[in-house]
Amino acid sequence: MRKYLKISLLSSSLLLLGVVALGQSILTLDAYGEGVYNMQIDRKKDHFSGILSVAEESKGVYRFALVSKMGGTLIDMRIIEQPHAKNTVHPPGGKTIEPSDLIYCVEPLNKKAILKLLERDFRLLIWKKTKNMTPGKKVIIGGKKFRIWSNPCIRSGVQTWKTAFAVTYTENCDLIETKINHPAIRLHLTIAPMEH
Protein backbone atom coordinates (compact mmCIF):
# COMPACT_ATOMS: atom_id res chain seq x y z
CA MET A 1 0.00 0.00 0.00
CA ARG A 2 2.86 2.30 0.92
CA LYS A 3 4.35 1.59 -2.49
CA TYR A 4 1.15 2.74 -4.15
CA LEU A 5 1.01 5.85 -2.08
CA LYS A 6 4.58 6.66 -3.04
CA ILE A 7 3.75 6.14 -6.66
CA SER A 8 0.65 8.22 -6.34
CA LEU A 9 2.79 10.98 -4.92
CA LEU A 10 5.27 10.81 -7.64
CA SER A 11 2.50 10.56 -10.05
CA SER A 12 0.86 13.69 -9.14
CA SER A 13 4.15 15.32 -8.82
CA LEU A 14 5.35 14.94 -12.24
CA LEU A 15 1.97 15.57 -13.57
CA LEU A 16 1.16 17.15 -16.67
CA LEU A 17 3.16 19.20 -18.89
CA GLY A 18 0.45 21.08 -20.46
CA VAL A 19 0.49 21.56 -24.04
CA VAL A 20 -1.57 24.13 -25.31
CA ALA A 21 -4.16 24.73 -27.93
CA LEU A 22 -3.86 28.37 -28.81
CA GLY A 23 -4.69 30.64 -25.90
CA GLN A 24 -5.76 27.73 -23.71
CA SER A 25 -4.16 25.49 -21.16
CA ILE A 26 -4.15 21.72 -21.56
CA LEU A 27 -7.21 21.56 -19.31
CA THR A 28 -10.47 20.91 -21.07
CA LEU A 29 -12.83 22.40 -18.54
CA ASP A 30 -16.59 22.18 -18.91
CA ALA A 31 -19.19 24.93 -18.71
CA TYR A 32 -18.75 25.02 -14.90
CA GLY A 33 -14.98 25.44 -15.29
CA GLU A 34 -14.35 21.88 -14.11
CA GLY A 35 -12.59 18.85 -15.53
CA VAL A 36 -12.01 15.23 -14.48
CA TYR A 37 -9.10 13.14 -15.75
CA ASN A 38 -8.07 9.53 -15.47
CA MET A 39 -4.44 9.52 -14.51
CA GLN A 40 -2.18 6.48 -14.82
CA ILE A 41 1.22 6.35 -13.27
CA ASP A 42 3.81 3.71 -14.09
CA ARG A 43 7.16 3.51 -12.43
CA LYS A 44 9.39 0.55 -13.19
CA LYS A 45 7.04 -2.43 -12.67
CA ASP A 46 4.56 -0.60 -10.47
CA HIS A 47 1.29 0.84 -11.67
CA PHE A 48 -1.14 3.18 -10.02
CA SER A 49 -4.13 5.05 -11.33
CA GLY A 50 -6.26 7.79 -9.87
CA ILE A 51 -8.63 10.59 -10.71
CA LEU A 52 -7.48 14.15 -11.09
CA SER A 53 -10.20 16.78 -10.59
CA VAL A 54 -9.56 20.36 -11.57
CA ALA A 55 -11.76 23.43 -11.20
CA GLU A 56 -11.20 27.09 -11.93
CA GLU A 57 -12.68 28.60 -8.76
CA SER A 58 -12.38 32.15 -10.01
CA LYS A 59 -10.36 33.79 -12.74
CA GLY A 60 -6.81 32.47 -12.50
CA VAL A 61 -7.46 30.49 -9.30
CA TYR A 62 -7.38 26.72 -9.82
CA ARG A 63 -8.08 23.84 -7.49
CA PHE A 64 -6.50 20.41 -8.06
CA ALA A 65 -7.43 17.20 -6.23
CA LEU A 66 -5.92 13.78 -6.78
CA VAL A 67 -8.29 11.04 -5.66
CA SER A 68 -7.80 7.26 -5.57
CA LYS A 69 -10.28 5.24 -7.62
CA MET A 70 -11.80 3.89 -4.42
CA GLY A 71 -12.61 7.45 -3.43
CA GLY A 72 -9.97 8.66 -0.99
CA THR A 73 -8.61 12.18 -1.45
CA LEU A 74 -4.82 12.09 -1.59
CA ILE A 75 -4.06 15.71 -2.20
CA ASP A 76 -6.03 18.95 -2.59
CA MET A 77 -4.21 22.09 -3.67
CA ARG A 78 -5.13 25.59 -4.81
CA ILE A 79 -2.86 27.32 -7.30
CA ILE A 80 -3.11 30.96 -8.23
CA GLU A 81 -2.02 31.94 -11.68
CA GLN A 82 -0.05 35.14 -12.01
CA PRO A 83 0.53 37.35 -15.02
CA HIS A 84 2.77 35.42 -17.38
CA ALA A 85 5.39 38.12 -17.61
CA LYS A 86 6.10 37.82 -13.90
CA ASN A 87 5.56 34.18 -13.25
CA THR A 88 7.63 32.86 -16.12
CA VAL A 89 10.81 34.75 -15.40
CA HIS A 90 13.52 34.00 -12.89
CA PRO A 91 14.25 37.19 -11.01
CA PRO A 92 17.96 37.82 -10.47
CA GLY A 93 19.20 35.88 -7.49
CA GLY A 94 16.21 33.63 -7.04
CA LYS A 95 13.24 31.82 -8.49
CA THR A 96 9.83 33.36 -8.76
CA ILE A 97 7.61 32.22 -5.94
CA GLU A 98 4.03 31.91 -7.03
CA PRO A 99 1.16 31.66 -4.60
CA SER A 100 -0.34 28.30 -3.83
CA ASP A 101 -2.25 26.85 -0.95
CA LEU A 102 -2.24 23.27 0.30
CA ILE A 103 -5.76 22.42 1.43
CA TYR A 104 -5.21 18.78 2.33
CA CYS A 105 -2.60 16.11 1.87
CA VAL A 106 -2.43 12.54 3.17
CA GLU A 107 0.51 12.10 5.50
CA PRO A 108 2.77 9.97 3.27
CA LEU A 109 2.63 12.67 0.57
CA ASN A 110 3.07 15.58 2.92
CA LYS A 111 6.73 16.19 2.15
CA LYS A 112 8.16 19.51 1.07
CA ALA A 113 9.97 18.12 -1.98
CA ILE A 114 6.92 16.24 -3.22
CA LEU A 115 4.59 19.17 -2.73
CA LYS A 116 6.97 21.51 -4.53
CA LEU A 117 7.21 19.16 -7.47
CA LEU A 118 3.46 18.70 -7.52
CA GLU A 119 2.79 22.38 -7.51
CA ARG A 120 5.20 22.94 -10.36
CA ASP A 121 3.61 20.22 -12.45
CA PHE A 122 0.07 21.39 -11.73
CA ARG A 123 1.20 24.86 -12.72
CA LEU A 124 2.22 23.49 -16.09
CA LEU A 125 -1.34 22.40 -16.63
CA ILE A 126 -2.73 25.86 -16.24
CA TRP A 127 -0.03 27.62 -18.17
CA LYS A 128 -1.47 29.37 -21.20
CA LYS A 129 0.13 30.56 -24.36
CA THR A 130 0.17 34.29 -24.28
CA LYS A 131 2.67 35.13 -27.02
CA ASN A 132 3.56 33.27 -30.14
CA MET A 133 4.78 29.76 -29.62
CA THR A 134 7.52 29.52 -32.16
CA PRO A 135 8.91 26.02 -32.43
CA GLY A 136 12.14 25.86 -30.46
CA LYS A 137 11.20 28.77 -28.25
CA LYS A 138 12.04 28.38 -24.57
CA VAL A 139 9.64 29.36 -21.82
CA ILE A 140 9.95 29.20 -18.07
CA ILE A 141 7.06 27.77 -16.11
CA GLY A 142 7.20 27.23 -12.38
CA GLY A 143 10.90 27.99 -12.45
CA LYS A 144 11.82 25.37 -15.10
CA LYS A 145 12.73 25.79 -18.74
CA PHE A 146 10.59 24.21 -21.43
CA ARG A 147 11.10 24.10 -25.14
CA ILE A 148 7.93 24.14 -27.23
CA TRP A 149 7.19 22.82 -30.65
CA SER A 150 3.87 22.22 -32.27
CA ASN A 151 1.66 21.48 -35.21
CA PRO A 152 -2.00 22.52 -35.47
CA CYS A 153 -3.42 19.77 -33.27
CA ILE A 154 -0.53 17.86 -31.79
CA ARG A 155 2.03 19.58 -29.66
CA SER A 156 4.84 18.39 -27.52
CA GLY A 157 7.49 19.89 -25.31
CA VAL A 158 10.67 19.04 -23.54
CA GLN A 159 11.64 20.15 -20.11
CA THR A 160 15.21 18.89 -20.10
CA TRP A 161 16.79 15.68 -21.32
CA LYS A 162 15.19 14.10 -18.26
CA THR A 163 11.59 14.70 -19.26
CA ALA A 164 9.56 14.39 -22.41
CA PHE A 165 5.88 14.79 -22.96
CA ALA A 166 3.44 14.47 -25.78
CA VAL A 167 -0.16 15.49 -26.06
CA THR A 168 -2.55 13.95 -28.54
CA TYR A 169 -5.60 15.74 -29.85
CA THR A 170 -8.36 14.71 -32.19
CA GLU A 171 -8.76 16.47 -35.52
CA ASN A 172 -11.06 18.89 -33.71
CA CYS A 173 -8.30 19.59 -31.22
CA ASP A 174 -10.10 17.76 -28.39
CA LEU A 175 -7.63 16.29 -25.94
CA ILE A 176 -7.24 12.53 -26.22
CA GLU A 177 -4.41 12.03 -23.78
CA THR A 178 -1.20 13.44 -22.45
CA LYS A 179 1.83 11.25 -21.97
CA ILE A 180 4.76 12.31 -19.85
CA ASN A 181 7.90 10.28 -19.69
CA HIS A 182 10.68 10.76 -17.20
CA PRO A 183 13.21 8.23 -18.40
CA ALA A 184 15.79 9.16 -15.78
CA ILE A 185 13.55 7.98 -12.96
CA ARG A 186 11.56 5.56 -15.14
CA LEU A 187 8.29 7.28 -14.43
CA HIS A 188 5.55 7.42 -17.05
CA LEU A 189 2.28 9.27 -16.76
CA THR A 190 -0.83 9.19 -18.90
CA ILE A 191 -3.65 11.64 -18.39
CA ALA A 192 -6.93 11.43 -20.29
CA PRO A 193 -10.25 13.23 -19.85
CA MET A 194 -12.87 11.14 -18.06
CA GLU A 195 -16.66 11.28 -18.26
CA HIS A 196 -18.20 12.25 -14.95
Added chain:
Amino acid sequence: MKRHILNITFLLALTCTVSSILAQDSFEPVKDEAVLKSRMKSTAATTQTMKCDFAQEKHLSFMSMPIVSNGKMVVKHPSKLRWEYLTPYSYIMIINDGMMSMRDEGNDSEMDLSKSEGFKQMNFTIMSIMGGEMGDLEGFETTYFENETNYRVDLKPTDEQVSEFIAEIRVYIEKTAMAVFQVQLKEASGDETRMYFKDHVLNAKVSEDQFIIK
Protein backbone atom coordinates in the same frame (compact mmCIF):
# COMPACT_ATOMS: atom_id res chain seq x y z
CA MET B 1 -63.32 27.09 -7.54
CA LYS B 2 -62.10 23.99 -9.32
CA ARG B 3 -58.71 25.62 -9.77
CA HIS B 4 -58.56 26.40 -6.01
CA ILE B 5 -59.33 22.82 -5.13
CA LEU B 6 -56.66 21.63 -7.54
CA ASN B 7 -54.12 24.04 -6.07
CA ILE B 8 -54.92 22.96 -2.51
CA THR B 9 -54.70 19.28 -3.47
CA PHE B 10 -51.38 19.90 -5.17
CA LEU B 11 -50.03 21.77 -2.12
CA LEU B 12 -51.19 19.01 0.23
CA ALA B 13 -49.55 16.36 -1.93
CA LEU B 14 -46.35 18.39 -2.05
CA THR B 15 -46.36 18.87 1.73
CA CYS B 16 -46.87 15.13 2.29
CA THR B 17 -44.04 14.26 -0.09
CA VAL B 18 -41.64 16.76 1.48
CA SER B 19 -42.53 15.61 5.01
CA SER B 20 -42.03 11.99 4.08
CA ILE B 21 -38.62 12.79 2.53
CA LEU B 22 -37.64 14.78 5.63
CA ALA B 23 -38.83 11.96 7.89
CA GLN B 24 -36.58 9.53 6.03
CA ASP B 25 -33.59 11.77 6.61
CA SER B 26 -34.18 12.51 10.29
CA PHE B 27 -32.87 9.90 12.67
CA GLU B 28 -33.20 9.46 16.40
CA PRO B 29 -31.13 7.35 18.78
CA VAL B 30 -32.18 3.69 18.59
CA LYS B 31 -34.72 2.79 21.27
CA ASP B 32 -33.52 -0.76 21.79
CA GLU B 33 -29.84 -1.19 20.91
CA ALA B 34 -29.83 -4.84 21.97
CA VAL B 35 -32.55 -5.69 19.45
CA LEU B 36 -30.64 -4.02 16.61
CA LYS B 37 -27.37 -5.75 17.57
CA SER B 38 -29.06 -9.10 17.76
CA ARG B 39 -30.77 -8.54 14.37
CA MET B 40 -27.41 -7.61 12.81
CA LYS B 41 -25.82 -10.71 14.29
CA SER B 42 -28.53 -13.06 13.11
CA THR B 43 -28.57 -11.50 9.61
CA ALA B 44 -24.82 -11.95 9.37
CA ALA B 45 -25.09 -15.53 10.64
CA THR B 46 -27.69 -16.50 8.04
CA THR B 47 -26.01 -14.69 5.12
CA GLN B 48 -23.33 -16.80 3.51
CA THR B 49 -23.00 -14.82 0.31
CA MET B 50 -24.21 -11.48 -0.99
CA LYS B 51 -24.09 -9.92 -4.43
CA CYS B 52 -25.18 -6.44 -5.37
CA ASP B 53 -24.58 -3.49 -7.68
CA PHE B 54 -23.16 -0.27 -6.35
CA ALA B 55 -22.82 3.35 -7.36
CA GLN B 56 -20.04 5.42 -5.84
CA GLU B 57 -20.21 9.20 -5.60
CA LYS B 58 -17.11 11.14 -4.70
CA HIS B 59 -18.07 14.61 -3.48
CA LEU B 60 -15.25 17.11 -3.61
CA SER B 61 -16.02 20.38 -1.87
CA PHE B 62 -15.01 22.48 -4.89
CA MET B 63 -16.73 20.49 -7.64
CA SER B 64 -20.34 21.17 -8.54
CA MET B 65 -21.02 17.52 -9.49
CA PRO B 66 -19.83 14.32 -7.81
CA ILE B 67 -17.54 11.90 -9.65
CA VAL B 68 -19.73 8.86 -10.19
CA SER B 69 -18.55 5.31 -10.78
CA ASN B 70 -20.52 2.06 -10.90
CA GLY B 71 -19.72 -1.55 -10.28
CA LYS B 72 -20.51 -4.88 -8.66
CA MET B 73 -19.75 -6.31 -5.26
CA VAL B 74 -19.64 -9.93 -4.10
CA VAL B 75 -19.13 -10.98 -0.48
CA LYS B 76 -18.60 -14.52 0.76
CA HIS B 77 -18.44 -14.94 4.50
CA PRO B 78 -16.29 -14.79 6.41
CA SER B 79 -13.32 -13.43 4.52
CA LYS B 80 -13.88 -12.93 0.79
CA LEU B 81 -14.82 -9.75 -1.04
CA ARG B 82 -14.82 -8.76 -4.70
CA TRP B 83 -15.20 -5.06 -5.40
CA GLU B 84 -15.27 -4.26 -9.10
CA TYR B 85 -15.68 -0.93 -10.89
CA LEU B 86 -17.14 -1.28 -14.37
CA THR B 87 -17.69 2.34 -15.42
CA PRO B 88 -16.23 4.82 -16.19
CA TYR B 89 -13.04 2.89 -15.46
CA SER B 90 -12.07 -0.70 -14.86
CA TYR B 91 -10.68 -1.57 -11.44
CA ILE B 92 -10.96 -4.74 -9.36
CA MET B 93 -10.07 -5.18 -5.71
CA ILE B 94 -10.32 -8.64 -4.15
CA ILE B 95 -9.80 -9.64 -0.54
CA ASN B 96 -9.39 -13.37 -0.15
CA ASP B 97 -8.39 -14.78 3.22
CA GLY B 98 -6.09 -11.91 4.13
CA MET B 99 -4.61 -11.38 0.67
CA MET B 100 -5.58 -8.32 -1.32
CA SER B 101 -5.28 -8.42 -5.13
CA MET B 102 -5.91 -5.56 -7.51
CA ARG B 103 -6.32 -5.22 -11.24
CA ASP B 104 -5.97 -1.63 -12.30
CA GLU B 105 -6.47 -0.98 -16.02
CA GLY B 106 -5.03 -4.42 -16.80
CA ASN B 107 -2.14 -4.22 -14.32
CA ASP B 108 -2.16 -6.73 -11.48
CA SER B 109 -0.72 -6.44 -8.00
CA GLU B 110 -1.04 -8.28 -4.71
CA MET B 111 -0.57 -7.50 -1.03
CA ASP B 112 -0.52 -9.59 2.13
CA LEU B 113 -2.83 -7.79 4.55
CA SER B 114 -1.68 -9.92 7.48
CA LYS B 115 1.81 -8.39 7.34
CA SER B 116 0.81 -5.16 9.01
CA GLU B 117 -1.46 -4.46 11.97
CA GLY B 118 -2.92 -1.47 10.11
CA PHE B 119 -3.91 -3.55 7.08
CA LYS B 120 -5.25 -6.34 9.30
CA GLN B 121 -7.49 -3.79 10.98
CA MET B 122 -8.56 -2.36 7.61
CA ASN B 123 -9.38 -5.85 6.34
CA PHE B 124 -11.43 -6.62 9.46
CA THR B 125 -13.31 -3.31 9.23
CA ILE B 126 -14.19 -3.72 5.55
CA MET B 127 -15.36 -7.30 6.03
CA SER B 128 -17.39 -6.38 9.12
CA ILE B 129 -19.19 -3.50 7.43
CA MET B 130 -19.84 -5.44 4.25
CA GLY B 131 -21.09 -8.38 6.29
CA GLY B 132 -23.35 -6.19 8.40
CA GLU B 133 -21.50 -7.06 11.62
CA MET B 134 -20.91 -3.64 13.07
CA GLY B 135 -21.84 -4.18 16.69
CA ASP B 136 -18.92 -3.01 18.86
CA LEU B 137 -16.49 -2.85 15.96
CA GLU B 138 -12.95 -2.61 17.32
CA GLY B 139 -11.20 0.71 16.67
CA PHE B 140 -14.46 2.64 16.30
CA GLU B 141 -16.91 4.36 18.60
CA THR B 142 -20.31 3.16 17.42
CA THR B 143 -23.64 4.96 17.77
CA TYR B 144 -26.99 3.69 16.53
CA PHE B 145 -29.90 5.69 15.11
CA GLU B 146 -33.21 4.86 13.51
CA ASN B 147 -36.23 6.28 11.78
CA GLU B 148 -39.40 4.61 10.57
CA THR B 149 -37.78 2.64 7.78
CA ASN B 150 -34.03 2.55 8.37
CA TYR B 151 -31.24 2.18 10.87
CA ARG B 152 -28.10 4.28 10.74
CA VAL B 153 -24.85 3.16 12.34
CA ASP B 154 -22.24 5.88 12.88
CA LEU B 155 -18.65 4.74 13.25
CA LYS B 156 -16.05 7.21 14.50
CA PRO B 157 -12.47 5.98 14.46
CA THR B 158 -10.72 5.93 17.81
CA ASP B 159 -7.39 4.96 16.29
CA GLU B 160 -5.16 7.96 15.54
CA GLN B 161 -3.82 6.55 12.27
CA VAL B 162 -7.30 5.83 10.94
CA SER B 163 -8.60 9.25 11.96
CA GLU B 164 -5.93 10.86 9.79
CA PHE B 165 -7.93 9.62 6.81
CA ILE B 166 -11.47 8.99 8.03
CA ALA B 167 -13.57 11.33 10.15
CA GLU B 168 -16.70 9.16 10.22
CA ILE B 169 -18.44 6.28 8.48
CA ARG B 170 -22.23 6.20 8.33
CA VAL B 171 -23.87 2.93 7.38
CA TYR B 172 -27.56 2.93 6.42
CA ILE B 173 -29.49 -0.30 6.85
CA GLU B 174 -33.00 -0.99 5.61
CA LYS B 175 -35.06 -2.26 8.57
CA THR B 176 -37.12 -4.99 6.91
CA ALA B 177 -34.40 -6.81 4.99
CA MET B 178 -31.54 -5.61 7.23
CA ALA B 179 -29.64 -4.82 4.01
CA VAL B 180 -26.95 -2.14 3.87
CA PHE B 181 -28.15 0.25 1.16
CA GLN B 182 -25.81 3.21 1.68
CA VAL B 183 -22.40 3.88 3.16
CA GLN B 184 -21.23 7.44 3.66
CA LEU B 185 -17.55 7.94 4.27
CA LYS B 186 -16.60 11.36 5.59
CA GLU B 187 -12.93 11.98 5.16
CA ALA B 188 -10.57 13.98 7.33
CA SER B 189 -10.09 16.22 4.28
CA GLY B 190 -13.74 17.29 4.49
CA ASP B 191 -14.60 15.43 1.28
CA GLU B 192 -17.10 12.64 1.21
CA THR B 193 -17.63 9.35 -0.60
CA ARG B 194 -21.14 7.93 -0.79
CA MET B 195 -21.82 4.37 -1.89
CA TYR B 196 -25.29 3.21 -2.82
CA PHE B 197 -26.04 -0.52 -2.96
CA LYS B 198 -28.97 -2.05 -4.82
CA ASP B 199 -30.31 -5.33 -6.22
CA HIS B 200 -29.02 -7.41 -3.32
CA VAL B 201 -29.00 -11.17 -3.90
CA LEU B 202 -28.48 -13.18 -0.74
CA ASN B 203 -27.11 -16.69 -0.42
CA ALA B 204 -26.79 -17.34 -4.14
CA LYS B 205 -24.08 -19.72 -5.27
CA VAL B 206 -20.81 -17.82 -5.63
CA SER B 207 -17.90 -19.48 -7.36
CA GLU B 208 -14.45 -19.32 -5.81
CA ASP B 209 -13.26 -17.97 -9.18
CA GLN B 210 -14.87 -14.65 -8.25
CA PHE B 211 -12.11 -14.14 -5.70
CA ILE B 212 -9.22 -14.79 -8.00
CA ILE B 213 -7.92 -12.35 -10.57
CA LYS B 214 -7.51 -14.18 -13.86
